[in-house]
Amino acid sequence: MNEIKIFAPATIANISCGFDVLGCCLDTIGDEMVIRKISKKGIHISKIEGENLPFETEKNVAGVAALSLINALYKKLDFGFEIEIYKNIKPGSGIGSSAASAAGAVFAINELLSKPFSKLQLVKFAQEGERIACGSPIADNVAPAIFGGFTLVKNDNPLQVIELPSLDNLLATIIHPQIEIKTADSRAILPKEVTLKNAVKQWANVGSLVHALHTSDFDLLSDSLHDFIVEPHRSKLIPEFDKVKKNSIKAGALGCGISGSGPSIFSFSKGVRVAENVAYTINEIYKKTNIDFNIYISKINTEGVKIIHLQ
Numbered sequence: 001m002n003e004i005k006i007f008a009p010a011t012i013a014n015i016s017c018g019f020d021v022l023g024c025c026l027d028t029i030g031d032e033m034v035i036r037k038i039s040k041k042g043i044h045i046s047k048i049e050g051e052n053l054p055f056e057t058e059k060n061v062a063g064v065a066a067l068s069l070i071n072a073l074y075k076k077l078d079f080g081f082e083i084e085i086y087k088n089i090k091p092g093s094g095i096g097s098s099a100a101s102a103a104g105a106v107f108a109i110n111e112l113l114s115k116p117f118s119k120l121q122l123v124k125f126a127q128e129g130e131r132i133a134c135g136s137p138i139a140d141n142v143a144p145a146i147f148g149g150f151t152l153v154k155n156d157n158p159l160q161v162i163e164l165p166s167l168d169n170l171l172a173t174i175i176h177p178q179i180e181i182k183t184a185d186s187r188a189i190l191p192k193e194v195t196l197k198n199a200v201k202q203w204a205n206v207g208s209l210v211h212a213l214h215t216s217d218f219d220l221l222s223d224s225l226h227d228f229i230v231e232p233h234r235s236k237l238i239p240e241f242d243k244v245k246k247n248s249i250k251a252g253a254l255g256c257g258i259s260g261s262g263p264s265i266f267s268f269s270k271g272v273r274v275a276e277n278v279a280y281t282i283n284e285i286y287k288k289t290n291i292d293f294n295i296y297i298s299k300i301n302t303e304g305v306k307i308i309h310l311q
């Protein structure tokens with residue numbers, strides 16, 4: 001196997017109540033990457049389409065994640081890898097753009113090396129890409145990108161990722177307003193301390209959300225999608241957030257919140273008809289603004305990074 005083409009999925013981190021710990025993987029939004037073995041040692045970014053990103057390996061999220069993987073190999077390689085990146089997910093969108101690149105690179109190289117590493121180890125390598133993109137090695141986007149479905153990052157050091165079940169017929173409607181919010185900036189505005197009252201409400205919701213996924217309980221899922229800690233601060237950075245949330249729920253969504261560090265907003269719905277109603281409602285709100293935007297509807301991707309071809 002010398003070459004692999006993959007789909008590197010977008011992801012929703014936090015899922016309202018689970019700041020920095022919960023995430024889920026999307027299906028219809030993502031990048032493509034081609035990675036091939038070459039005789040020149042090391043990691044070389046040979047092509048980037050769709051976005052203006054650095055070609056220097058040490059400055060590129062995919063490059064850094066890939067380097068961290070090959071540096072961890074017991075036996076040093078006498079060949080290298082070339083990476084082509086076809087970006088569809090805009091950096092600073094809140095749907096895991098850097099995570100897709102990092103997760104895609106390490107997944108693909110692991111396949112070409114006949115899988116020496118576990119998924120958990122791949123998350124660790126991909127976290128190194130997140131370190132340069134977000135300022136800290138957050139795993140809540142790279143974990144669902146690699147494992148698929150819903151994930152809970154139980155612990156950072158040592159890394160523990162718990163795979164959670166997904167619900168059939170659960171759809172996400174995502175609006176991506178075309179404004180960039182850097183993760184580091186949207187973290188900087190968060191309070192350093194939270195009240196005990198809010199913390200209690202928040203962890204009760206994380207627990208009930210996990211239970212809802214295990215018991216396929218859409219009502220409980222809906223009743224768990226609240227964020228008392230982060231959303232009140234970050235929502236101010238996102239035009240029309242309150243209106244989008246209120247009207248999505250009115251249109252039948254189970255819940256609505258900020259995707260990752262924003263500006264994207266996600267709504268969960270049961271069934272495609274509701275998800276489309278929600279998309280229509282959000283479109284009506286945003287078309288009255290002067291902000292460009294994209295709206296997507298996606299199933300939950302339970303597979304994570306997908307192989308398009310392997311040769």
Ligand code: HSE
Pocket residue numbers: 013014019020021134138139140141183186187260261
């Ligand atoms: N949990 C992160 C945040 C998202 O909300 O800042 C990026 O991983």
